[in-house]
Every structure is written in structure tokens, then in C-alpha cells.
Amino acid sequence: MDIHQFFLGNAFDAHTYFGAHVTEQGVVFRTLAPNAAAVDLIWEGGDWEPIPMQRIHDGGVYELTVPEAVAGQMYKYRITPQNPDGDIIDHCDPYGFGMELRPNNASIIRDLSSYTFHDKKWLAQRGNHRKKPVNIYEVHLGSWRTNPNNPNGWYTYEEIAPKLVDYVKKAGYNYIEFMPLSEHPADCSWGYQNTGFFSPTSRYGTAHQLMQLVDTCHQAGIGVILDFVPVHFAVDGYALNHYDGTTLYEYPEKEDNYSEWGSCNFIHARGEVCSFLQSCANYWLSVFHFDGLRMDAVSRLIYWGGDASRGINPASITFLKRMNQGLHQLHPDSMLIAEDSTNYEGVTCPVEYGGLGFDYKWDMGWMNDTLDYFRQYPWVRRDSDTYHKLTFSMMYFPNEYYLLPLSHDENVHGKATIMQKMFGEYEQKFPQARLLYLYMYAHPGKKLLFMGSELGQLREWTEEQQQDWDILKYPIHDAFYHYMLELNRLYLTEPALYQDDYERDGFCWVDCHQEAKGIYAMERRAGDSRILILLHMSDEATQTFTFTLPDCGSLKPLLHTDWKRFHGSTEESKQAIVGDVTRTGMQFTLELPPFSGIMLRIQPKKQPAVKKPAARKRTVSKKKTS
Structure with a gap:
């Protein structure tokens, strides 16, 4: 150094x-x-x-x-x-x-x-992630599954590795994002108030064992992202707080010393602090082979205390730019993800072009609008302002490289789980949740879901209790789980759903003006691969929807949220659907049950066979011999 x-x-x-x-x-x-x-x-x-x-x-x-x-x-x-x-x-x-x-x-x-890693093959191919599917399973390691043989209920990193990797692989996710694993004194902080920024928490074992967990993921083809906290630290006197008898790592000014969470704010105007945090980020990426960092509370770095009315914090902005640019030079294939709820421009723009240099930004606007929409009475969704909560995100989506998150924050502290947020009583929530996730996976942007969401969990998450695995014994939850498996499989295998997330031609609305019916139609495209998604958000009886697609021969159903095996009422069929030829394209009229959605592959028109001309007979002149 x-x-x-x-x-x-x-x-x-x-x-x-x-x-x-x-x-x-x-x-x-x-x-x-x-x-x-x-x-x-x-x-x-x-x-x-x-x-x-x-x-x-x-x-x-x-x-x-x-x-x-x-x-x-x-x-x-x-x-x-x-x-x-x-x-x-x-x-x-x-x-x-x-x-x-x-x-x-x-x-x-x-x-x-x-420790010797065995993940060279994974590291060699992990680049170009913007053109690849990124389906993230967010995990709190201590409460994903609990260990009956440990009084605290924890598995070690080494013990949980095969269980977690096997589950994630089968469930159709290709990345795991761990909530913070650096040492922290209070279980209830979930790792967001650290005392040991370079120390893997001893709750689950040693640094060597954490390396083995990451290595096991990589060998199974699963990427690993770590939640990183560069904004604040725990107030405990044995750690960074007043480390040398003075405010070495934190602000001396009383009004900025403490965060809204009661922790100490890092002072990014000090070079020593910036080098500490930059080195910590590099440490997790280089020493442990993490594939990326999700940086917590970036809004508190952009603005003083996260308050836009106080203006930007120039020292923190400089720190973010320098850190992200340096990390990309050291780890060009890694992902740097901002958890940022502000409208600050250029979060995912490269530093050399004036941006902050993140690879992705959480789309908190999409998350809030979407969940607010699904809370509404179905008849309220016909209102133009409410209807267009689901179309508004595509107005600003090209401004940044967005990631769509339904994270732990949306499943805890009185907010209700994602399933609970759906309008209506118990039975009504499941078809709407299936519809929500179809919309999410059809929408451009990489994906993140918090553990338990794939089960249709109804109990709010707590770090003290493992996921409600036993709810899969109920048919409606088991059907929902298998629906999520099928949706994840399609996302990972259909290029149209991910390859051109950030290209202008990767998405278009086929119809987003069916307010009275509560119907939306969108198309995803990548090269010759085309996918049509129809969403019926109303609880009204089955409605017909007529639309026209140019350059289309037929539609092949890939997924229907209302199929009987997903606890719906529609008979499953994957038979190609042929419409009527019109001057502007192929016209289709489909029936959509209430609270249902369909994903269909748009198959090209069959080109008429071109008759090859008959081959001419070649005449061979005989050479005259004497």
C-alpha cells in the first residue's frame, strides 16, 4: 500500500x-x-x-x-x-x-x-451481465433455514452451502444476494450496523468457510452479491466510534454525527475513511470472489442525510465516483448496485461521463407504484391515473440501468408480505400475486425477490424465525411455488425477456389504453425472439381482447397464470393459436379470465416455399479424335 x-x-x-x-x-x-x-x-x-x-x-x-x-x-x-x-x-x-x-x-x-478457490470457469464467463438474465434471490442467511442442532439456530457457511445452492438452482434463480455478512453486534440490525467491516460474521463461521460457500455457488453456476454498507456504522464503543479518542471515522459536527437509524455516519471528507471503505469493497470482491456489491442507502451519500432540500454532499459524491471507478478498473466484470430512491441523474452513468458509475440502480419508483396498484380495489384500477401506474415506469426507464426489487424491506415491519399486499381475501390474493410476478418478469430490468416470496408467504419476515417451509403442504401454496419455478425457468431461457433490457427495441406496448377492461399488452424482443404478455387486472368475468400483431404467423402459449396446475381454472394447452389475416397483420381475439395473464411466443409467418428452377442439362461436347 x-x-x-x-x-x-x-x-x-x-x-x-x-x-x-x-x-x-x-x-x-x-x-x-x-x-x-x-x-x-x-x-x-x-x-x-x-x-x-x-x-x-x-x-x-x-x-x-x-x-x-x-x-x-x-x-x-x-x-x-x-x-x-x-x-x-x-x-x-x-x-x-x-x-x-x-x-x-x-x-x-x-x-x-x-483457502484455494475452484471457480476459474465461473469467473471467466461472468462478464457482459447486462445482456444476460439476472434473477436474484435475496437471503438473510440466519433465517433462511434454521439448524436444530445449534442453540442459536444457525448453520455454518460450510453447512448451508449445499442446501442453499441446491434449492436456488432448482428454484430458477442464478444469483444470490446476501444481506450484510460483516460482523455486527445486534441480530435485529440484520447486519446493517457493523462493528467489523472486514470480518465475516462469526455467527456462521470463519472467513475460510465463507470462501467455501461462495466457491460452491460459483461451481454450481450461481453468482453471489453482497450487501455492503458504506454510509454508517454501529455506535458500540469497542469498535469505530471515537476510535482514537476522537471522531476519526465519523463527523465531528453534532447534527451529522448520527444517522436516522441511531448509528454513526462515516465522514467521507477524510481520505483515511475513503480508503478504508474502498479497500473494504475491494476486499470482498477480491479475497472472497463476490460477483458484486449492493450498496445500501446511497441516497444518504448523494444528499446530506438523504434530504434533497439540504443539497448534495460533495465529499460523498466524490467518494462514490472514485470508489466505483476504481472498483471497475480492478473488477471490470463485477456488479455495483445502488439502493437509491432519489431522482439524482446519472447514477448508472460512467464516471468519465459525469455519472456515479454504478452498473444498476434499484427502481424504487416501479416498486412503489406497482405495489400500490395491486393494493387497490379492482374497480379503482380502471381510473386512468391508477391504470397508468403500471405504464409510467417505461416513461423514465431509459434514463438509468434499472433493477426491479421486491426486497426484504417490503416484507417486514408492518408493511405486510408481498402476498399480503394483494387486494382481497385469502383466495383472491394468489391469482393477483401470479399476475404481479408475470408483470415483473415481463418488464425490462434485472430482477430481485426476497426469500419466502416464492412460497407465497403470508407471515412477515423476522430474523428470529426460518421461512415457513411447511406451508408448501397446502395445495394453493405448492401450486404457487411451482408457478414461480416455471416463470423463473422461462426468464432464464427466453432471450427476449432479458437480452435487450436496456435497448430501445427490447420492449414495446402493444396496447396500454384498455382502462375500462383493465387489460395491458406488451411485447419483449431480442433479435428474432419475440414474446407477447397479456395482463388482465380486473376481477370481472372473462373478457375478450382483440389485437393485431404485424409480422406474426401464430402465438404459442408458454405460461398462463390461470392454468389448473397453478390453482386456476383454465385447462392447460400449448397448442399454437392462429388468428385472422388483415391488412395490418394477424388479428387475434383471446379470452382472459379475471386476474390472469398469458405469456406467448410470437411465431413468424411461414414464408411460401420458393420453387427452385429445374436444373439445366449440361451438354458435353465430344472431342474429335483422329
């Missing part, structure tokens, strides 16, 4: 210098505490007696080599503040690669070189 670049905020490899590093000479400990009067190492091999560390740089870098220290041992830094009235505090290592299980908080020496 270049120490000068570190203080300027340009380092992406600070983790290779700071922290505890196993070498042939022993373990080298380094920490940054510029405003400390003294820093001591305390560790289990030394009976927790303080050993003075040497200040080796004017910027406040302290170092100590301990020959007898080995991987697996615990340690802390005892920091004496310059203020004589200040408390001497024992801190975990900000760059520590492992930590004790809460409520204990010592750092643990880890040898990160001890």
Missing part, C-alpha cells in the same frame, strides 16, 4: 497493510490512531497484558510484530487518548479479518491465504 495515497483517499488495498497479517516472522499488527497518546496490543497469547506498539508514521500508524502469535488467536488494541480525562478503551481491529461471537468483541487473527 502507498501510505501517501491512503491519506489522500485513493487506496484500495489498505487491508493488505492494516490489520493482523500472518508472515514468516510472526503476526504483524498495524492500526491507525493519529490522535492517540499511546496504543498497546493485548492478546490471548500474552495473557491480555498490554504490549506497547510503535508509532511508525507521522499520520498516526502504529505497528508491532509478535513472533509467537498464530492464526486463530484473539486480540484487541488498547488505546489511550490524548485527553487526560478520556477513557482508555479496548477496541477491536477496524481491519480485523475475524471477530468473536457477540456479545464478545475481540478480533481474531485469520490467515486469508489458506
Whole structure:
């Protein structure tokens, strides 16, 4: 690491210098505490007696080599503040690669070189993701499934790997996004208030075991995205809070020191803090082979406190641009995803063209409009303003590279699960949820669903309880689960549904002015591959819908939300549908049951066979011989 670049905020490899590093000479400990009067190492091999560390740089870098220290041992830094009235505090290592299980908080020496990955094949092909299907299954690792043999209910990273990979593969997802896995003291924070930014949470095991989980996913053809929190950190006194006796990582100003979640806000105007966070992002991508990072609460980095009326935060904007540009140079095939609810322009525009440099932005507008629509009484959906909640997203969609999320935030804290949000009583919710997900997967943009959504789960998520797997014993839930499997399979295998997500010709409305009937018709296209999607959002009796498609010979049904095997009432048929030839194309009239949708392949017109002209007989002149 270049120490000068570190203080300027340009380092992406600070983790290779700071922290505890196993070498042939022993373990080298380094920490940054510029405003400390003294820093001591305390560790289990030394009976927790303080050993003075040497200040080796004017910027406040302290170092100590301990020959007898080995991987697996615990340690802390005892920091004496310059203020004589200040408390001497024992801190975990900000760059520590492992930590004790809460409520204990010592750092643990880890040898990160001890694992060998076997995912070269996956890494070689993971690029060009904008042209590929991206179907993300969002997981909270501690509550996906619980371990009956662990008093806390947790599986280790190593134990859960084959179970999770097998399930995700069969369910039709090709990416997993883990909610934060860096160390955090409170289970109820779900990992969003960190104390160990470089430490995989010990709830589920060691760094080595997390590497094995990622490797197992890759070998099965599943990408892995990590939720990353560059905005704030936990207030616990043993961690980053007042690390050297002063506000080293956080704002000194009282009004910006604490976030709306009661945590400390990072001060991105300091080079040391930027290098810390940039290096942390690079660490997860390089050391653990994660395929991307979903960055939490980006709106709080764009605007002061996330409040647009206060204006943009120039230091945080500069930090985002520098981090994203640097990560793309180091990991050109990775995904950088912004969880951003603002209207700030250029979030997914490259930094060199004035943007923030993310690959994707969560489409929070689409999510809010869509869920609000499905909450409405069916007769209210005929109102023009309500009807066009489902068409509005395509007015702004070309502005960014959007990802469509129905995440954990929409399944918790009194918001009700996605299934619960559907209008009506129990039986009415399922056909509407099938319709919702057909609309979602037909809409341009990559996809993300929170675990349990594929089961039609009705209980709000809590980190204390595993998913309600037993609800699959009820036929209506089992049918819904198999509907989601079929929808996922089609998404992964039909190029028209993903290949040209961000191309002008990849999507068009066939008809979005059927307010009275509550019907929408859209087409997805990629090259010669064409898919038609019809959506009937009304609870009225079966309605007919007439439409005309140019350059079409017939329609082949691929999926109907109302098929009997999905707990509907329509007999299943995949027989091609032929319409009537008109001057403008092939005209079709189809019947649409209430709360139903159909996905159909548009098959081209059969070209008349061209009769080949008869081959001419070739005359061969005989050569006269004497």
C-alpha cells in the first residue's frame, strides 16, 4: 500500500497493510490512531497484558510484530487518548479479518491465504451481465433455514452451502444476494450496523468457510452479491466510534454525527475513511470472489442525510465516483448496485461521463407504484391515473440501468408480505400475486425477490424465525411455488425477456389504453425472439381482447397464470393459436379470465416455399479424335 495515497483517499488495498497479517516472522499488527497518546496490543497469547506498539508514521500508524502469535488467536488494541480525562478503551481491529461471537468483541487473527478457490470457469464467463438474465434471490442467511442442532439456530457457511445452492438452482434463480455478512453486534440490525467491516460474521463461521460457500455457488453456476454498507456504522464503543479518542471515522459536527437509524455516519471528507471503505469493497470482491456489491442507502451519500432540500454532499459524491471507478478498473466484470430512491441523474452513468458509475440502480419508483396498484380495489384500477401506474415506469426507464426489487424491506415491519399486499381475501390474493410476478418478469430490468416470496408467504419476515417451509403442504401454496419455478425457468431461457433490457427495441406496448377492461399488452424482443404478455387486472368475468400483431404467423402459449396446475381454472394447452389475416397483420381475439395473464411466443409467418428452377442439362461436347 502507498501510505501517501491512503491519506489522500485513493487506496484500495489498505487491508493488505492494516490489520493482523500472518508472515514468516510472526503476526504483524498495524492500526491507525493519529490522535492517540499511546496504543498497546493485548492478546490471548500474552495473557491480555498490554504490549506497547510503535508509532511508525507521522499520520498516526502504529505497528508491532509478535513472533509467537498464530492464526486463530484473539486480540484487541488498547488505546489511550490524548485527553487526560478520556477513557482508555479496548477496541477491536477496524481491519480485523475475524471477530468473536457477540456479545464478545475481540478480533481474531485469520490467515486469508489458506483457502484455494475452484471457480476459474465461473469467473471467466461472468462478464457482459447486462445482456444476460439476472434473477436474484435475496437471503438473510440466519433465517433462511434454521439448524436444530445449534442453540442459536444457525448453520455454518460450510453447512448451508449445499442446501442453499441446491434449492436456488432448482428454484430458477442464478444469483444470490446476501444481506450484510460483516460482523455486527445486534441480530435485529440484520447486519446493517457493523462493528467489523472486514470480518465475516462469526455467527456462521470463519472467513475460510465463507470462501467455501461462495466457491460452491460459483461451481454450481450461481453468482453471489453482497450487501455492503458504506454510509454508517454501529455506535458500540469497542469498535469505530471515537476510535482514537476522537471522531476519526465519523463527523465531528453534532447534527451529522448520527444517522436516522441511531448509528454513526462515516465522514467521507477524510481520505483515511475513503480508503478504508474502498479497500473494504475491494476486499470482498477480491479475497472472497463476490460477483458484486449492493450498496445500501446511497441516497444518504448523494444528499446530506438523504434530504434533497439540504443539497448534495460533495465529499460523498466524490467518494462514490472514485470508489466505483476504481472498483471497475480492478473488477471490470463485477456488479455495483445502488439502493437509491432519489431522482439524482446519472447514477448508472460512467464516471468519465459525469455519472456515479454504478452498473444498476434499484427502481424504487416501479416498486412503489406497482405495489400500490395491486393494493387497490379492482374497480379503482380502471381510473386512468391508477391504470397508468403500471405504464409510467417505461416513461423514465431509459434514463438509468434499472433493477426491479421486491426486497426484504417490503416484507417486514408492518408493511405486510408481498402476498399480503394483494387486494382481497385469502383466495383472491394468489391469482393477483401470479399476475404481479408475470408483470415483473415481463418488464425490462434485472430482477430481485426476497426469500419466502416464492412460497407465497403470508407471515412477515423476522430474523428470529426460518421461512415457513411447511406451508408448501397446502395445495394453493405448492401450486404457487411451482408457478414461480416455471416463470423463473422461462426468464432464464427466453432471450427476449432479458437480452435487450436496456435497448430501445427490447420492449414495446402493444396496447396500454384498455382502462375500462383493465387489460395491458406488451411485447419483449431480442433479435428474432419475440414474446407477447397479456395482463388482465380486473376481477370481472372473462373478457375478450382483440389485437393485431404485424409480422406474426401464430402465438404459442408458454405460461398462463390461470392454468389448473397453478390453482386456476383454465385447462392447460400449448397448442399454437392462429388468428385472422388483415391488412395490418394477424388479428387475434383471446379470452382472459379475471386476474390472469398469458405469456406467448410470437411465431413468424411461414414464408411460401420458393420453387427452385429445374436444373439445366449440361451438354458435353465430344472431342474429335483422329
